[in-house]
Amino acid sequence: MLHHSISENFPNHFQRESLDLVGNLLPLSSSGFYLVGPDMRHRGVVLRNLPAQVEQEYTRHYRELDPLRPALFERTDTRVVCMDERLTEAELLASEYYQQFMLPLNHRHVADMFFRSDDDIIAVLTMLRAASLGPFTPAELALLRTLQPFLDFTLSSVYLPRRRRERATLGQRHDLTDRELDVAELILAGASNKAIALELGLSVATVKTHLQHVFRKVGVASRTALSARLLGDLGSRNTER
Amino acid sequence: MLHHSISENFPNHFQRESLDLVGNLLPLSSSGFYLVGPDMRHRGVVLRNLPAQVEQEYTRHYRELDPLRPALFERTDTRVVCMDERLTEAELLASEYYQQFMLPLNHRHVADMFFRSDDDIIAVLTMLRAASLGPFTPAELALLRTLQPFLDFTLSSVYLPRRRRERATLGQRHDLTDRELDVAELILAGASNKAIALELGLSVATVKTHLQHVFRKVGVASRTALSARLLGDLGSRNTER
DNA sequence: GCCCGCATCATCCCTTTGGTGGATACCGGC
DNA sequence: GCCGGTATCCACCAAAGGGATGATGCGGGC
Known part of the structure; x- marks a missing residue:
């Protein structure tokens, strides 16, 4: 990754x-x-x-x-x-x-x-x-x-x-919604669920729900694997062609 | 980060x-x-x-x-x-x-x-x-x-x-030992503690100990924050000068 | 010989995260 | 009007991670 x-x-x-x-x-x-x-x-x-x-x-x-x-x-x-x-x-x-x-x-x-x-x-x-x-x-x-x-x-x-471009890349590749991208970005920044909830003004429950969806769509099982994977996606712009 | x-x-x-x-x-x-x-x-x-x-x-x-x-x-x-x-x-x-x-x-x-x-x-x-x-x-x-x-x-x-260079960068910046670098690299790859233990032939307990030391030295509180931080370190080669 | 850093593993305890199964509400299209 | 997608939240449980402390062995310096 x-x-x-x-x-x-x-x-x-x-x-x-x-x-x-x-x-x-x-x-x-x-x-x-x-x-x-x-x-x-x-x-x-x-x-x-x-x-x-x-x-x-x-x-x-x-x-x-x-x-x-x-x-x-x-x-x-x-x-x-x-x-x-x-x-x-x-x-x-x-x-x-x-x-x-x-x-x-x-x-x-x-x-x-x-x-x-x-x-x-x-x-x-x-x-x-x-x-x-x-x-x-x-x-x-x-x-x-x-x-x-x-x-x-x-x-x-x-x-x-740049941030918009990266959001678009990840969003298209993994079919993520806007809110899911918000969460994913904060994962990349190293945030905990609590920190994400605070930052986005959500409950931790909602953060976890979004994260579940992101995990499913991206095909990983943990936040750490997610950030490694997404960083990889951002690095290889033409993975699929 | x-x-x-x-x-x-x-x-x-x-x-x-x-x-x-x-x-x-x-x-x-x-x-x-x-x-x-x-x-x-x-x-x-x-x-x-x-x-x-x-x-x-x-x-x-x-x-x-x-x-x-x-x-x-x-x-x-x-x-x-x-x-x-x-x-x-x-x-x-x-x-x-x-x-x-x-x-x-x-x-x-x-x-x-x-x-x-x-x-x-x-x-x-x-x-x-x-x-x-x-x-x-x-x-x-x-x-x-x-x-x-x-x-x-x-x-x-x-x-x-390249890998040696990155190890050296992180090792010097945060004063990490060889073994600590091993686990840090696997964290960056998105591995769980169990996966790290398997890969390095250690017990999970040892992995956790190394991780504790890495957290302390780098100044973070979770694996996610660690990988975000280390990626940042690798990106900015002249942070301190 | 002794101490220190390193690496290894263990035990306990608590928090965080991940997984499941819901519920409500809004909105837009057919 | 209904349905599907999105977004929000809840409760519950299991698994993983994080923190403290201590123990062992090994090697290298003083």
Whole structure:
């Protein structure tokens, strides 16, 4: 079953290009690009100059403490946000988030760029600086705010069509309904039934029903086999001809 | 996480190229290329002119009845085998395998090409003909036997290094031991714990222990999340730099 | 010799998943 | 109006997976 590999390699490639761009335009200690929202079924994170386990730690312990966490900006149209604009130096230095998470990584300044689809934040580009690099200046923030619409455009004009194409491929090959494709995509993202139910606003029972149908149609017996198989399908575009 | 996608797209690409080659050299109704053995952790099948569910049916019901099934040739050095050389016409036509499986697909002649690694068959290229195309001639079989070593060479000189590279990538990124990589690869192939235990000659308990360690090191909580994450890792080669 | 990492297996316990058989509701076509 | 497909949910059960802990053996370094 595996594995596939899809030829172009999106969204990772887009994430890497974006990080390269901002990293070339302004000095950064490290950076990261997260795909998070419900529209970004192919979640993932690309990090620059950060050990991989930082992401785990953040997700597990520090996401809720993050003064710039996306949840705080859900119903706004904020596109670029900067830690130094939200907290005074005293507040930041005293915060658990800084002491426990930022300080050990030698981070002092943070700016985040958000990408949305219908108000939902679907991606976050985070930029980090050690104290030695100085704060993000107003000119730099203005530059980021100028940059954001273009990155946003690229994201939605290349990622979303790709996702549609993949849905169509899998849907046609295995005769899956729309809802079944929703579930299948989340399986590919590694989600549990509970997570799928939460994400799609369903009961776990419904998720299981859809999954049963998908298993039947695709001809597998477990979620793991399903994701391996579907990845294979996406990799070999002309399996049947 | 997904997804990953790896840039080159092996082994599917190799399988497709091989099928194109034999399909261009001799007339075929349909064909298929299976990666099967323990060395081919990235299993998969590519089919030409065959509906996808044929593979499921074969695996579930007819593999054991196949007069050319790889198990029969395990300890030989047979490289190309032909149904008409093994069974008389009367035997074939009377067989359940022909009546139940081949006939509905309008297949009359079959030839298989095997690929090995240390006696183990790790891949099978199967070629199928309707009666109208006539049997595989001795000249055609000789051609296939000439072709086999070259395909074999390509398989082992491009697939096996790729697998080593992927093992190294994942091993270094997450500090996995050799044995942990073995089980991780099988997770990516969609295997259950029982299947992994069987394949590696371990008890299920040991598999679970290795998996626990892998989960910890990679920072996930389930096999599904693991495979999504690892596929992402393989897709983004320069995540950390 | 001792310790540590690795690999192997076991036992218990709990959660998740998979399988079956329903039920309700909406919608669209014949 | 009925029927079939889709989508939603429920209950129940069995199987598999996940987590904790501990035990054994083996090999390599200090």
